[in-house]
């Protein structure tokens with residue numbers, strides 16, 4: 055065996071040749087060789103009993119994986135809307151100039167690759183970039199020059215971290231320049247905690263009583279959709295299965311959301327306590343944390359937290375002396391795919407497959423991970439679970455609104471003085487949120503990311519909760535200088551790039567909507583385009599297979615509804631059958647080239 | 659264990675068995691629900707979304723949704739027709755479909771569906787992607803220009819042929835059907851006799867040298883519109899404009 059064959063063989067062996075661990079195997083191959091070449095794919099296929107094309111289907115799905123070699127240092131500049139607001143174009147130009155390459159390119163010496171990536175969960179310290187696994191924040195064209203110089207000298211991105219962030223960002227297993235920006239601690243998630251308190255109380259109850267407490271607390275999932283957690287657990291508990299699973303959704307991909315990052319950094323214990331309680335309640339012994347690839351810098355730290363909890367008897371066998379209650383957790387790293395936050399896509403990814411969502415029914419509660427009953431909940435939801443068990447459901451329902459008790463952790467960014475993470479009681483008005491964030495010039499707020507809605511001043515008395523302004527946590531503030539139509543275009547671009555491509559409406563419809571929006575922004579729009587957009591949006595919303603496509607027309611629909619003048623001022627009325635988006639010059643250009651002369655009939 | 663139940667489609671009560679999907683139950687009752695990716699005997703892929711119906715008012719794909727007692731289903735509504743037309747047009751503009759010189763013309767389910775829905779020409783702009791042709795196999799050709807991502811070939815190779823020739827690679831609009839080899843279909847164990855070579859609804863997987871054996875005019879949908887093989891009272895070809 056050659057050295058190469060040997061290495062890949064060893065990597066496969068280290069996961070027991072289990073093809074369900076394909077994400078990890080491919081990741082390890084990348085760490086070693088910077089890509090997963092055809093040769094590597096053949097060897098992985100051999101080492102796992104998978105077919106080559108199945109390996110390839112995984113490698114080509116995730117943005118962080120590649121068949122072709124990339125630079126030893128991959129720079130991924132976040133091009134989220136908030137980064138755009140804070141001068142990303144200067145930063146991008148500086149990177150390009152310093153490295154002498156464009157985006158999507160690799161330097162000739164194979165040292166650097168430059169790419170764009172969607173929101174990396176750092177909107178409160180934008181512009182930001184990922185350099186291999188290292189996060190660099192608050193970039194400017196000046197800092198970029200220094201960054202490239204350091205990288206050229208040392209080749210080691212960790213050397214870029216000169217000043218450590220606050221809290222556990224400075225932990226020896228994290229060592230990141232990321233700041234928590236934790237500006238408002240509430241009683242549920244960010245209050246002080248003592249490990250074991252909640253778990254001990256839970257174990258004194260029966261599993262059914264634990265679920266009853268969660269239901270009495272009327273806890274709704276914090277990932278965005280607000281599905282009642284107790285009900286989900288009850289279904290999963292009742293479902294038949296040889297094994298059951300608890301999954302923690304730490305994929306946090308919705309642009310403008312970064313609260314889970316801070317919870318993972320500061321309250322990982324609380325979250326893990328909630329997961330163990332879920333395991334006890336539904337009868338699961340295994341848990342998985344699906345950690346987005348962008349947060350790989352937290353992996354060692356989280357593994358250490360898990361290890362400490364094993365040592366303290368909060369994870370592992372006979373937890374806290376409770377005979378027969380075993381529960382343990384592993385981390386599954388993602389690799390750059392927003393859709394993997396969708397719970398069935400997340401399960402596919404954990405199974406070592408493409409991050410395609412699954413057909414529903416069956417729902418994960420019946421057939422989830424490895425076809426077994428599975429609960430998927432958000433990071434924050436598990437924190438709420440632990441607190442409800444610790445302090446009682448009565449305590450929990452006293453906070454927040456009737457339909458949405460408790461608190462909500464918000465990630466606030468954009469045009470305000472104090473971007474960061476805030477834990478508010480549910481039911482707080484948008485006006486109050488804006489006041490605390492120090493936002494005085496506010497044209498609009500994007501609530502819940504592009505998947506949700508944009509709100510203008512007439513909506514600032516609306517309240518944050520699952521029955522009104524529902525949000526997984528993203529609040530992006532836009533001042534009066536921001537172009538709303540342009541923002542809608544950027545968000546559509548996000549959906550176009552992040553659609554898994556499985557179903558027709560989302561794969562094609564989003565491209566068509568985006569093209570039309572580009573035409574309109576180019577001054578080639580006409581009034582009837584608004585009906586065209588509505589019709590397309592309706593099809594995509596209704597016919598798409600998963601929540602991504604079902605929500606993807608929202609940037610257009612909600613801006614059209616609430617900021618229509620932005621569109622109208624770009625539109626003209628034209629004579630019937632005149633299509634302003636048709637470019638005659640461009641249409642005949644190829645023919646002109648062939649005959650070698652300009653067409654006389656076209657006036658220029 | 660299966661139970662007999664009743665569901666209603668467009669106001670017509672039909673019998674169904676609990677292990678059936680809505681699509682299967684409708685087929686048995688002679689009601690046609692348009693579809694492009696579903697194929698008898700294969701696990702439904704649920705990707706084309708053309709079979710979208712309203713189940714108790716909510717959109718669901720008929721090919722993946724199991725029947726339940728008392729379901730009230732709407733199939734032929736103006737809104738659903740509009741939705742299906744849009745989906746079919748999306749598939750047309752997304753690829754490069756030159757029906758007028760395509761070997762599959764007349765036997766093509768995409769083309770047939772367009773005729774049935776009365777689509778003359780898409781009102782969406784053509785996206786004109788650059789896609790490849792894989793002619794490495796001696797007997798079979800893959801023309802990615804015409805692929806509509808129904809997933810049938812992938813499933814059929816596994817389920818019918820006991821092989822694993824195909825799988826999707828890439829994502830978003832750049833996804834395509836990949837083959838289990840370094841360099842093209844010719845290197846795989848694929849054979850022209852495989853069932854996976856027969857299931858393509860369009861002209862993306864074609865057997866070589868037989869393209870025009872059956873002349874245009876004598877092909878499946880030249881005679882009667884798509885779906886009439888299922889309908890109890892088939893639409894006559896004329897009504898499909």
Ligand SMILES: Cc1cc2nc3c(=O)[nH]c(=O)nc-3n(C[C@H](O)[C@H](O)[C@H](O)COP(=O)(O)O)c2cc1C
Nearest residue numbers: 275276277305306307395396397431432435601602
């Ligand atoms: C495209 C898409 C992306 C999603 N991303 C996330 C995510 O990053 N984190 C999350 O918790 N939920 C996400 N969700 C929601 C999950 O599907 C799921 O509802 C959630 O994890 C359930 O947990 P909860 O009930 O505790 O909120 C996403 C949904 C969709 C459709």
Ligand code: SF4
Nearest residue numbers: 554556557560600603
């Ligand atoms: S809506 Fe369809 S194409 Fe879009 S992400 Fe979901 S399954 Fe994939």
Ligand code: FES
Nearest residue numbers: 693695706707721
């Ligand atoms: S036939 Fe049901 S989704 Fe294609």
Ligand code: FES
Nearest residue numbers: 760763766860861
């Ligand atoms: S007629 Fe050729 S693909 Fe449909």
